[in-house]
Amino acid sequence: METLKELRDDIAAGKTTSVAAVEAFFARIDQFEPTVGAYLSLCKERALEQAATVDAKIATGEAVGELAGVPVAVKDNMCTTFDATTCGSKILENFHAPYNAHVIEKLNAADAVIIGKCNMDEFAMGSSTENSGLKQTTNPWDASCVPGGSSGGSVAAVAAGLCAASLGSDTGGSIRQPASFCGVVGLKPTYGRISRYGLVAYGSSLDQIGPLTHNVTDAALMLNIIAGHDERDSTSVPEDVAPLKDYLAELEIPFEELKIATVPQLNEGADALVQKAVSEALAVYKSLGAEIVEIEMPHFDYAISAYYVIATAEASSNLARYDGVHYGHRTADPKDYIDVYSKSRDEAFGAEVKRRIMLGTYALSSGYYDAYYLKALKVRNLIRSDFTKAFEQADCLMLPVSPTTAFKIGEKTDDPLQMYLADVYTIAVNLAGVPGISIPAGFDENNLPIGLQIISEAFSEDKLLRIARMHEKETNWHTQKPNL
Amino acid sequence: MADLDYKVIVGLEIHVHLATKTKIFCGCELAYGDTANTHVCPVCLGMPGSLPVMNKTALEYSILTGLALNCEIAKFTKWDRKSYYYPDLPKNYQISQYDLPFSEHGYIEIPLESGETKKIRILRAHLEEDAGKNTHTLGNFSAIDLNRAGTPLLEIVTEPDMNSAEEVGALARELQRIVRYLGVSEGDMQKGHMRFEPNINLHITKNGEVFKTPISEVKNLNSFRAVERSVAYEVRRQLAAFEETGVTMQMGNKATYGWDDDKQMTVLQREKEEAHDYRYFPDPDLVPVDIDDAWLGEIKGRLCELPIQMQVRFAKEYGLSDYDAGVLTADRATAEFFDGTVKLGADAKRVCNLLTQTGLKLANEKGVSVDQLRISMENLAKLAKMADGGDVSASAATTIFEEMAENGGDPAQIAEAKNLVQKSDAGEIEALVDAVLAENAKAVEDAKNNPKKGKKAMGFLMGQVMQKSKGQANPKIVSQLLNQKLNV
Amino acid sequence: MTTKIDEAQVRRVALLGRLELSDEEVAQFSGQLSDIVTYIEKLNELDTDNVEPLAHCLPVHNVLREDVPKPSLTNDQALANAPARENEYFKMPKVLGDNSGA
Known part of the structure; x- marks a missing residue:
């Protein structure tokens, strides 16, 4: 299976064509998509047209973008002027955005060919993609298991070879956790690194778009395309505050005198095989000369609590607009205008979305604001200071991504709290706004992938990718592919 | 209740x-x-x-x-x-x-x-x-x-x-x-x-x-x-x-x-x-x-004198009525145009009358503010001074104002061109007065000695002088001279 | 199971969030939200008296744009997704009262 960069180079060199690449992926999609269920929409015709245009440009020697002709996919919470933008929700099932998200413009400018939009937990709320209101996605390694979530479709599409790379979004682990479950690389950049313009909001102060790829090199390539300031997003950080890098430039240069922080106490919460995978990864780094520093993260344990207040509070407000007035689902026969709101929302939102709207509304409501929302913001500050202190002692922090490997479909759907608790390793990263990456680091007894999470300080994606690449060069976990 | x-x-x-x-x-x-x-x-x-x-x-x-x-x-x-x-x-x-x-x-x-x-x-x-x-x-x-x-x-x-x-x-x-x-x-x-x-x-x-x-x-x-x-x-x-x-x-x-x-x-x-x-x-x-x-300082620099402050100042410093001060400060353009003109040495009341009685009406008709009429503050001040100095009559000043508003121009030149300049040369006017007195013995008599008809006779003589001057004599000076010569 | 958030609370919150929940949903949410909120109250173990709330991790303030017009959508684009429209307008069952917020 070719990587993004290999395919890009082959197309550029004329070894293959974009049309051939698109057709090859659609052949695989025809074969495997019925089982995997990664896509909510596919746009073969449009993709082939674009591919032909790129091929013609290459043939005539015209200048092309950095991802010219490469078939990629995006999570269906990124607005596109082609196809619907559903967010995996019945409420937006027929919503056609009149504009493209910033990242879509970036992919278009790079001459990438978007072949489809991927399934997800409804409004990115979930850790298994089971909360999609529109489709079930399965884990390419074991169709009885979940792919993780909420970017389950984006991850499954890459893992199953149904696109060269994809974009997901990560609010509390939604890129990293499914990447870990499906054995691909998933990068959540620093909050503010990539414009959220056109990304349908879940938790606005936490959401961040990032790449899902076969390897670290592809993640760096993808980040090169999508990173950068956008004046349409007030939270997109200007380049004078956080300069952009060419993330490929120094990727192959190992990080010298690398100091890695670990939190043994935290690791104990994970399954034995997950702990083992993390230890083995640390051993790899040690063998490369890295120093391991054991630290404490005293407030890490409170991240889930803080997150489920802050994210749901923001979500309760962000999702207020889905009311059946200006777009989206409207109840069939409203008796008055209040019905349009209450019935439309009740009919079209799934249980998890309702639950989070309820929780967030509660946390912001009169009499509870200080006890929940304000308290959570204060704890968020404490959590961030844990990270600040960690990065004073080490170059990066290594943790599991998830306490378990992929679980069975339906296994956790009855107990939302248990599902939330599984986000323990990823959530704090979003609260602190720092970048994190999940890279393949082993398999469990059922041949399900295990991921290693590496975290570094804000806007240090160049360093994070270099560190990740060091491990990748020494191991072959990332080259293992599921037997579909 | x-x-x-x-x-x-x-x-x-x-x-x-x-x-x-x-x-x-x-x-x-x-x-x-x-x-x-x-x-x-x-x-x-x-x-x-x-x-x-x-x-x-x-x-x-x-x-x-x-x-x-x-x-x-x-x-x-x-x-x-x-x-x-x-x-x-x-x-x-x-x-x-x-x-x-x-x-x-x-x-x-x-x-x-x-x-x-x-x-x-x-x-x-x-x-x-x-x-x-x-x-x-x-x-x-x-x-x-x-x-x-x-x-x-x-x-x-x-x-x-x-x-x-x-x-x-x-x-x-x-x-x-x-x-x-x-x-x-x-x-x-x-x-x-x-x-x-x-x-x-x-x-x-x-x-x-x-x-x-x-x-x-x-x-x-x-x-x-x-x-x-x-x-x-x-x-x-x-x-x-x-x-x-x-x-x-x-x-x-x-x-x-x-x-x-x-x-x-x-x-x-x-x-x-x-x-x-x-x-x-x-x-x-x-x-x-x-x-x-x-940043705040930069924004502060964009502040102007507030209308209420101007209104109070106009009443106090310029001796205008509350009503006039209110009319002039209804909008900033009028207030500043008025204030600027007065600061060029023109009489406030005179400028106020020209603006409130003629200027605002014209501006309103044209749908502009008074400062957008074709009159500069300098020319308005000049016109006000001409009226105050007796170079033009009050009604002539209105005519000149209207002309300036329409076509611009210098008030003195307009007064000249339209023959609106009043004669204030005492010698020239005295000759006219003497001639009129000589021609109207009966009226002179009445003016001097008949308390019943004196006022009317005086008005008649005044009218005769003005007529002889083709309306260009400064009535103030005519009146002064008449009073002087008739000892009234 | 605690009933930290009883059914009346669930209904109050559902009204605020404009969700017309079934009785079954109300009962279910009462239990689930009580569990979750009980867990969340773990936050109270921490003394945060001298801690500033952190709404944002960004190192940026004063993001302002110049007052320069950009193209708007056409009326048809604006209404393309409308569940119901009447001429150039979005259409709703008769709305009562005044906008009480603005």
Whole structure:
């Protein structure tokens, strides 16, 4: 299976064509998509047209973008002027955005060919993609298991070879956790690194778009395309505050005198095989000369609590607009205008979305604001200071991504709290706004992938990718592919 | 109704549309009365994935107004979401300011009937977005137009310092004058640029005890007349209600009213303040704003002398009547044009008369402000001095003013060209006077010795001299000479 | 199971969030939300008296745009997704009262 960069180079060199690449992926999609269920929409015709245009440009020697002709996919919470933008929700099932998200413009400018939009937990709320209101996605390694979530479709599409790379979004682990479950690389950049313009909001102060790829090199390539300031997003950080890098430039240069922080106490919460995978990864780094520093993260344990207040509070407000007035689902026969709101929302939102709207509304409501929302913001500050202190002692922090490997479909759907608790390793990263990456680091007894999470300080994606690449060069976990 | 001793207590909430080119969070142009839903984009439609970016001019206009209202400007301010569901509010939350408004604790000085001024305290002013409009033109359906959604809206809240309907009206008008002076709003009531919501109650003294009536809030008033009349109506209604039932203010019996302009009465909308739960929290899509001294200083530099200050100064320094001072300060262009002209040495009263009696009328006809007529302050000052010096008559000055307004030009040249210059050369006029006296012995006799006919005879002689001079003799000098020669 | 958030609370919150929940949903949410909120109250173990709330991790303030017009959508684009429209307008069952917030 070719990587993004290999395919890009082959197309550029004329070894293959974009049309051939698109057709090859659609052949695989025809074969495997019925089982995997990664896509909510596919746009073969449009993709082939674009591919032909790129091929013609290459043939005539015209200048092309950095991802010219490469078939990629995006999570269906990124607005596109082609196809619907559903967010995996019945409420937006027929919503056609009149504009493209910033990242879509970036992919278009790079001459990438978007072949489809991927399934997800409804409004990115979930850790298994089971909360999609529109489709079930399965884990390419074991169709009885979940792919993780909420970017389950984006991850499954890459893992199953149904696109060269994809974009997901990560609010509390939604890129990293499914990447870990499906054995691909998933990068959540620093909050503010990539414009959220056109990304349908879940938790606005936490959401961040990032790449899902076969390897670290592809993640760096993808980040090169999508990173950068956008004046349409007030939270997109200007380049004078956080300069952009060419993330490929120094990727192959190992990080010298690398100091890695670990939190043994935290690791104990994970399954034995997950702990083992993390230890083995640390051993790899040690063998490369890295120093391991054991630290404490005293407030890490409170991240889930803080997150489920802050994210749901923001979500309760962000999702207020889905009311059946200006777009989206409207109840069939409203008796008055209040019905349009209450019935439309009740009919079209799934249980998890309702639950989070309820929780967030509660946390912001009169009499509870200080006890929940304000308290959570204060704890968020404490959590961030844990990270600040960690990065004073080490170059990066290594943790599991998830306490378990992929679980069975339906296994956790009855107990939302248990599902939330599984986000323990990823959530704090979003609260602190720092970048994190999940890279393949082993398999469990059922041949399900295990991921290693590496975290570094804000806007240090160049360093994070270099560190990740060091491990990748020494191991072959990332080259293992599921037997579909 | 027995006469009760009572005091009217009114506070005012005012919403002012800012005159920016674009909306507060997106690049859609502001437009009034255009085709529905044509000044909208993903941001102001609240579409999924859209994000707000603050309009710098809207914030600067707000700060400028805050400064003019003598408010403390916060060094740090932020935006919050206020949640409530309404079809003209596309996101179902309004981006507003909650606990850290950009300005607080100011005052506005308003003119009173007496010519005095009164300070009304400002509690706070904050910046927010306006909603769209629901119209009810479809029978059982409402039609929604979102062109107005996202218009920058300055909300100003006063303390309950007004004690009559007239004071409320005066504040409303004064605020309109201020925002127009600053150029931050057109303040056009017809277009809904200003909306008022008075909170009214009475403190009634009865048998030595003070009773407070329940507060009424009258929503969405968009004319000065409606503001004044609704307050006056509420005063009468609350008095009557107190007389009848003795009802007084308790927790939660604040009621919301609308104003029925046809019936000229307030109409109850909600008996109790609904249990609103707006769930304010900081908008995570916007970042806070630091207002540093340099920026604030730069905005301060854009302040102008306030209308009330000019009005008081014109009356005091220039000896104008309150009425004239009020007319001249109704808009900034007139006030500054007047003031500038006077500062060139012209007589204030003369300039005032030329402007109020001729200038404003002409400007109004042409749909421009007086400074946009073709008259410079220098030429107006010159004309005023000519009139004062007797070089031209008052009526000639008006004629010259009109000519200048139309075609520009120098007043002295126009006077010359139109033969409007008065002769003030005493020698030349004396010859005319002597000739007239010689020709009219009877009138001279009457003027000198006949007390019954003296005045009439004097007028006759005066007329004869003027006629001989073809109307160009300075009547003052003619009159002086006649008096002198006839010893009257 | 605790009933930290009883059914009346669930209904109050559902009204605020404009969700017309079935009785079954109300009962279910009462239990689930009580569990979650009980867990969340773990936050109270921490003394945060001297801690500033952190709404945002960004190192940026004062993001302001110039007052320059940008193209708007056409009326048809604006209404393309409308569940119901009448001429140039979005259409809703008759709306009562006044916009009480603005």
